[in-house]
Amino acid sequence: MNNNEVKIKNEEFLALYRKIYRFLRNEWDPQKVTLLKNILGDSMSRASEMSEKEREEQLLLIMKTATIIMDEIGLKQPTVGAVFLFHAVTKGHYDISEVKDHFGEEVVTILRGLMKVNEFSDKKSAVESENYLKLLLSLAEDIRVVFIMIAQHLQKMRDAASKDQSIRLALSVESSYLYAPLAHRLGLYTIKSELEDLSLKYTDRETYDYIARKLNETKRSRDKYIQEFIKPVKERLDKTGLKYDIKGRTKSIYSINNKLKKQKVEFxxxxxxxxxxIILDSPPEREKAQCWQVYSIITDMYQPNPMRLRDWLSIPKSNGYESLHITVLGPQSRWVEVQIRTRRMDEIAERGLAAHWKYKGIKEESTLDNWLSTLRESLDNKEDDLKEKLGNFKLNLYEEEIFVFTPKGDLIKLPKGATVLDFAFAIHSKLGATCVSGMVNKKNVPIKHVLKSGDQVEIVTSPHQTPKQDWLNFVVTAKAKTKIRQLLKEEAGKQVDIAKEMLARRMKNRKIEQNDAVLMQLIKKLKYKTVTDFYVDIAAEKLDVNWIIDRYLELESKEGELREVPAPAPAESFVMHSPLQDLTTRDELIIDQNLTGVDYKLAKCCNPIYGDEIFAFVSSQGIRIHRVNCPNAHNLFSRYGYRILNARWSGHSSSNANYSAVLRVVGNDQINIVSTLMSIISKEEGVLMRSINIDSTDGLFQGNITISVANTQMLEQLIRKLSAVKGVKSISRLN
Incomplete structure (x- = not known):
């Protein structure tokens, strides 16, 4: 590091230090702040396992995380104090019992939550299933632990530009699968958007740069249009005497990319x-009235689209979000979204639930309690399938909400798509378990009836009703799914005991001694996945007990014959069989840490080539290799982050290796241009043309050429040669 870099780093460090010091001094006395600084400094100097550079990086990470917590999330001194003390306490340089005396009980609570999560940080990824479960469990302690984790991850993502691609990929998967959904659920929309943008930047730089460039190119005309829209609005608002700010806000690169893919349109x-x-400075008692006053002014000036009205003033979202969204037809007949909110609402929208501490002086329990209690309930049953839990949790993060009413008029929030049965379980587990139908708006409906916002729901029960397996096919809430599984398991357990006792009694009556090994073989032969399923079918009389015993005796008889010892064979007749090898196994890839010789297939959706930045996905059909910028990558990251493995190419690609690639060619329809392209491809060493499909319209030709190449270097070289042909407008590789 040269002197100039050292100077910049020192200046950055001092600026951060001064900002944090001023913040802590607002609430804490100077002795406490000095003690905090000394504890961290002492702990860093004693970290002998770290190099000087690693100490510097760790210290900057701590300080930058603290500033995110202060400035971007808006938490108080105890949370920042916990961030500073964490290193010293986990390394054993400072005892947690001393923290309470010097810094208070709040700091101790946050530290304990952080230490609980840190127990699993030595794993290679925070989104591994087991780690994810522990992380969710830690939510029960103190939500500020999660805010700290989000802040630290955000800083790591900001710093990742200078890291290896494998580190960037791992962080991006964590962002998509865990931290962006958490930030979204907690209302940290600005942080969520930044995490998503950075993930796109690190995994599909070409798309990210394309959208960023297009936004930059259209900025002047966009700003001009925003001013044209705002000017008459300001004139009308000024006459009302309202205090307000009005501004235009460009959507995130990530959300624009989603629109491009979903709507299949050009930028x-x-x-x-x-x-x-439009952000209003309103007194609390006038907030809603003034927001609707602005709504009236806007819709008087511009034609509204009634289908795009979103009223989160009357009933806020469960994460505290309050705002009024309308879409109106602006100048030049362009649809424009207008968001109307107050200063308080805007801060909650930007900083999420953390902002409630500022406005209420206490933790905002009401909006988090239901979410956390449902989560804890779904994690209570240790035997449940972990992937199901994670799937239900993610479903509840993303789903839109509906609002329905009990017969007494109490408001119940449910995810969109919720049924009468979901409603019953939301009220009480016993009500759900005995539900036979529902009365929706005084009309009788079945339990699978999908509810709409505004419905009034009454549950009809029967003492003879018991949960059914098919209920799992139509309920959508985590609480309903978890409880139904639990009740079905309890019922199955009772049935299994009855069936076991019945089989044992019949065998005893026929004077047969039960051999568990033979019985297990029979169950496997009958193609049962679990022993429980086998006994449940006996209890349900789908299997006749006497028929089972007859099959058992046949199998036992065959086993007796097989156990006869064969005659010893002469040594010269012995042939050593080498283990069978799967011809699809290749050693050009290293998967995860240092795994080679693993069976895999290249994904057809993106056709990876030796040299591409790649990742491995563990699918139900085995391991699939995808390009990092595969069109399906984000979906895999966000839905199945726990199945993503790092992958990289090893050594050098074989000259015999053939990877498929499709080139999209656009050019002027000139004589011999296609034959020139084909000639170049045929002369290129190591490149084989497999198919060509060209169409010509209005003086332009465009089409796809499928080739086989050994690596990306060959492909790039070929693209350069083809691009140099006169008349070729563009050549690009298709996913």
Whole structure:
């Protein structure tokens, strides 16, 4: 590191130190702040396992995480104090019992939560199933632990630009699968958007740069349009005497990319690249009235789209979000989204639930209690399938909400798509277990009836009703799914005991001594996945007990014959059989840490080539290798992060290796241009043309050429040669 870099680093360190010091001094006395600084400094100097550079990086990470917590999330001194003390306490340089005396009980509570999560940090990924479970369990202690984790992960993502691709990929998967959904659920929309943008930047730089460049190119015209829209609005608002700010806000690169993919349109065809936000300085008692007053002014000036009205003023979202969203037809007949909210609402929208501490002076329990208690309940049953838990949790993070009413008029929030049975379980587990139908708006409906916002629901029960397996096919809430599984398991357990006793009694009556090994073989032969399923079918009389015993005796008889000892064979007749090898196994890839010789297939959706940045996905059909910028990558990261493995190419690709690639060619329809392209491809060493499909319209030709190449270097070299042909407008590789 040269002198200039050292100077910049020192200046950065001092600026952070001064900012944090001023923040802590607002609430804490100077002795406490000095003690905190000394504890961290002492702990860093004693960290002999770290190099000087690692100490510097760790210290900057701690300080930058603290500033995110202060400035971007808006938490108080105890949370920042916990971040500073964490290293010293976990390394044993400072005892947690001393923390309470010097810094208070709040700091101790947060530290304990952080230490609980840290127990699993030596694993290679925080989104491994077991780690994910422990992380969710830690939510029960103190939600500020999760805010710290999000802040630290955000800083790691900001720093990842200078890291290896494998580190960037791992962090991006964690962002998509865990931290962006958590930030979204906790209302940290700005942080969520940044995590998503950085994930896209690190996994598909080409798309990220394309959208960023397009936004930059259209900035002037966009700003001009925003001013054209805002000017008459400001004139009308000024006459009302309301205090307000009004601004245009461009959507995130990630959300624009989602629109491009979902709507299958060009960048120029996206109409809602930005939203207009009006923020009012309102007294608490006038907030809603003034927001609706602004709504009236806007809709008087511009034609609203009633289908796009979103009223989160009357009933806020469960994460505390309050705002009024309308879409109106602006100048040049362009649809424009307008968001109307107060200063308090805006801070909650930007900082999420953390902002409630500022406005209420206490933790905002009401909006988190239901979420956390449902989560804890779904984690209570240790025997449940872990992937099911994670799936239900993610479903509840993303689903839109509906609002329905009990017969007494109490409001119940449920995810969109919830049924009468979901409602019953939301009220009480016993009500759900005995539910036979529902009365929705005074009309009788079946239990699988899907509810809509505003419905009034009454549950009809029967003491003879018991949960059914098919209920799992239509309920959507985690609480309902978890409870139904638990009740089915309890019922199955009773049935298994009855069936076991019945089989044992019949065998005893026929004077047969039960051999568990033979019985297990029979169960396997009958193609049962579990012993429980076998006994449940006996209890349900799908299997006749006497028929089972007859099959058991046949199998036992065969086993007796097989156990006869064969005659010894002469040594010269012995042939050593080498283990069978799967011809699809290749050693060009290293998967996860240092695994080679693993069977895998290249994904057809993106056709990876030796040299591409790649990752491995553990599918139900085995391991599939995808490019990092595969069109399906984000979906895999966000839904199945626990199945993602690092992968990289090993050594050098074999000259005999053939990887498929499709080139998209666009050019002027000139004489011999296609034959020139084909000639170049045929002369290129190591490249084989497999198919060509060209169409010509209005003086332009465009089409796809499928080739086989050994690596990306060969492919790039070929693309350069083809691009140099006169008349070729563009050549790009298709996913």
């Amino acid at each position: 120029e065809d996206i109409y809602d690249l930005f939203a207009i936000r």
